[in-house]
Amino acid sequence: MTMQENTGKDPEATFYQAAIIGGGLAGLSLSILLSKSGYSVAVFEKEKYPFHKVCGEYISLESWGFIEALGLKLENFHLPLIKKLCVSSPGGNKLETDLDLGGFGISRYLLDDELSKLAIQCGVKIYEQTKITGLHFGNDQFTVSASGIKIKSAVTIGCFGKRSNLDVKWMRPFVKKKAGKLNNYIGVKYHIRIHSPVDTISLHNFKNGYCGISAIEDGKHCLCYLTTAHNLSSNNNSIPDMEKNVLRKNPFLEKIFSEADFLYKSPETISQISFTKKSQVENHVLMAGDAAGMITPLCGNGMSMGLQAAKIAHGCIDDFLQQKTNRPGMERNYTQSWNRQFKKRLYYGRLIQSFFGKEWITNKFIAGLKYFPGLSAVLIRSTHGKPF
Numbered sequence: 001m002t003m004q005e006n007t008g009k010d011p012e013a014t015f016y017q018a019a020i021i022g023g024g025l026a027g028l029s030l031s032i033l034l035s036k037s038g039y040s041v042a043v044f045e046k047e048k049y050p051f052h053k054v055c056g057e058y059i060s061l062e063s064w065g066f067i068e069a070l071g072l073k074l075e076n077f078h079l080p081l082i083k084k085l086c087v088s089s090p091g092g093n094k095l096e097t098d099l100d101l102g103g104f105g106i107s108r109y110l111l112d113d114e115l116s117k118l119a120i121q122c123g124v125k126i127y128e129q130t131k132i133t134g135l136h137f138g139n140d141q142f143t144v145s146a147s148g149i150k151i152k153s154a155v156t157i158g159c160f161g162k163r164s165n166l167d168v169k170w171m172r173p174f175v176k177k178k179a180g181k182l183n184n185y186i187g188v189k190y191h192i193r194i195h196s197p198v199d200t201i202s203l204h205n206f207k208n209g210y211c212g213i214s215a216i217e218d219g220k221h222c223l224c225y226l227t228t229a230h231n232l233s234s235n236n237n238s239i240p241d242m243e244k245n246v247l248r249k250n251p252f253l254e255k256i257f258s259e260a261d262f263l264y265k266s267p268e269t270i271s272q273i274s275f276t277k278k279s280q281v282e283n284h285v286l287m288a289g290d291a292a293g294m295i296t297p298l299c300g301n302g303m304s305m306g307l308q309a310a311k312i313a314h315g316c317i318d319d320f321l322q323q324k325t326n327r328p329g330m331e332r333n334y335t336q337s338w339n340r341q342f343k344k345r346l347y348y349g350r351l352i353q354s355f356f357g358k359e360w361i362t363n364k365f366i367a368g369l370k371y372f373p374g375l376s377a378v379l380i381r382s383t384h385g386k387p388f
Contacts, residue, residue, distance in 0.1 A: 016042040016125070017321055019144050019153035021132055021166070024053070024108075025303055026289030027159030028115040030310035032070050035122040037318055042153070043119065043126045044146055050113035054187040054270040055303070057222040058082060058201055058214045060103045062387045063304040066311065071118050079104045080198040080215035088204045088252045103201070105216040107191070132166065137284045140327070155317050155330075158282065159306075162273050162290045170283060174276045185273040186232055188239060189224040192260040196221060204252045207231070211253055220263065223256070229271065239267065275350060280335045284327065288313050292338060295349040301385075305342055308388050312337045341385070 018034050020027045023045030031041045061081075067074055083102040088094045116126060127149060134145035135156065142156040160166060167175050196202075198215035205211075209227030216222050225247065235242040248254040273294070280292045289306035313334060320330035 013143065013150045013152045014042075015152045016040045017154050018042070018317060019142060019151060019156045020044070020159055021135075021144070021156065021285075022159035022161060022164075022289070022291070023047075023049075023116060023126060023128075024112060024159060024161060024289060024306065025115070026291075026306035026310045026313075027157070028112065028119050029067075029070055029307050030157060030159065030288060030313055031119045031124040031126075032115070032122050033310060033314040034317065035119065035124050037314070039321060041124045042144075042151055043124055044130050044132060044144070045116075045126060045128050046131045048128045049116045050109045052189070052191075052264075052268050053108050053112075054189045054224065054268045055108045055222075056212045056214070056224045057107050057216050058103050058105055058212070058303070059307075060301050060304040060385075061101050062385050063307045064104065065387055066307055070115070071122075072114055074104070074106075077106065077110070077217055079106050079217055082199055082201050082214055084197070084200040086200055086202040088202070088250060090206050090250050092251050094252070099201075105198075105201075105214050105222065107216045107220075107222065110217055135166065135283075135285070142284075154321065156285045157313060157317075158285045158287045158291045159289045159310075160291050162270065162294060164291070167291075172278065172282060174274045174278055177274065177276055184229045185226050185275075186229055187224065187226050187270045187273055189222065189268045191216070191220050191263045192223050192256075193219065193263065194221055194256060194260040196256075202252070204250050204256075206247045206250045206253060209246070211247060211250075213256065221260075223260070226273070239269070277346075280338045281331045284331065286313055286317070286331070286334050293342060293346055295342075295346055301345070304385065305345070308341065308385065309338060311388060312341065345385070 017039040018041045020031050020041065020043045023043045027043055031043050034041045064074060081102060081104050083099055084096065085099050086094065086096050120126060127146065130147045130149065132144065132146045134143070136143045142153045144151050144153060144156065158166065196213065196215070201212065201214040203210055203212050208231050209225055211223065211225035213221055213223050227242070227246070231246055232239070232242050235245055243257060248257055275294055278287065278291070278293045280287050288309040290302065292309060295302050295305060316330050316334040316337065319325045319333070320327065325333065
């Protein structure tokens with residue numbers, strides 16, 4: 001069945017075998033996989049490529065082979081390879097260790113744009129600057145409405161990130177949670193130029209938050225931090241005030257903020273971030289990427305999880321479209337496969353997050369890890385996977 005064919009139930013609606021809401025890493029990589037398998041695919045993205053988004057922009061090397069298999073030759077971009085980790089506490093304690101597998105740095109501005117171009121080359125229809133206004137499931141198919149566009153699809157996948165209007169409309173449980181240890185965070189990101197080792201990712205902790213810094217393409221570094229909404233509100237809702245009064249109490253961050261050349265006029269920001277558990281299927285929509293579950297950025301592996309979730313979803317959707325399983329079977333298989341791959345990582349991510357809230361706990365935890373170097377390796381391995 002091609003995208004030009006019609007279901008016969010609505011002659012005005014174009015039919016796609018798969019509709020993907022959100023054109024980030026999970027959405028774009030899934031669209032490429034499905035299109036290469038011969039299916040008609042539409043992707044809805046509310047922004048226009050290329051664009052910046054709040055993200056740590058470090059990818060574990062477990063994803064390198066998968067991205068290249070999609071058709072994107074990463075070696076052409078001369079990306080920095082990251083083999084070391086540096087973690088500091090608010091009081092100035094520092095821990096340095098090697099990363100067993102390591103990772104590489106690339107901006108979402110570059111990576112998402114290149115993947116979108118590749119998707120189009122593969123035959124994917126991408127609707128940019130298009131916001132979903134309606135999504136209905138009935139008669140075993142979806143009706144997707146967006147900015148004057150209406151399509152039908154056999155399968156719909158939600159790859160719309162950390163929080164969207166659909167999450168609120170559906171009143172997913174994490175949306176209704178009161179502010180606590182695992183939700184109501186804000187994220188802030190800059191690109192900077194600074195003299196810093198390109199083979200090292202640094203995580204600098206401060207009161208109720210932490211800041212990651214790692215090299216990306218073109219001699220730039222990504223500086224991205226996560227903190228509580230309370231930290232911002234208690235500093236007059238001013239990001240500069242919060243950075244001055246909270247982040248820069250860490251001597252390592254004071255040095256970075258003093259010496260770096262900040263390349264944005266203003267940072268990219270996002271609010272209402274939640275690390276609480278999410279469902280992998282909602283109203284028959286398969287969830288992938290941060291929409292399915294978000295690992296704490298401290299663990300540095302969310303981008304790889306989004307890419308691997310796309311691979312898992314592709315296998316389940318392929319079986320369904322080939323009528324090897326029914327819809328309940330597809331949804332069950334996807335949920336089970338997703339949890340088998342990521343449930344433990346998310347658990348350990350939340351556990352590690354709990355050590356980095358109070359200043360005194362963070363200071364003691366990092367100081368203690370110096371005497372137990374094997375423990376840091378175990379923690380890193382528990383939040384990372386293997387090449388897929």
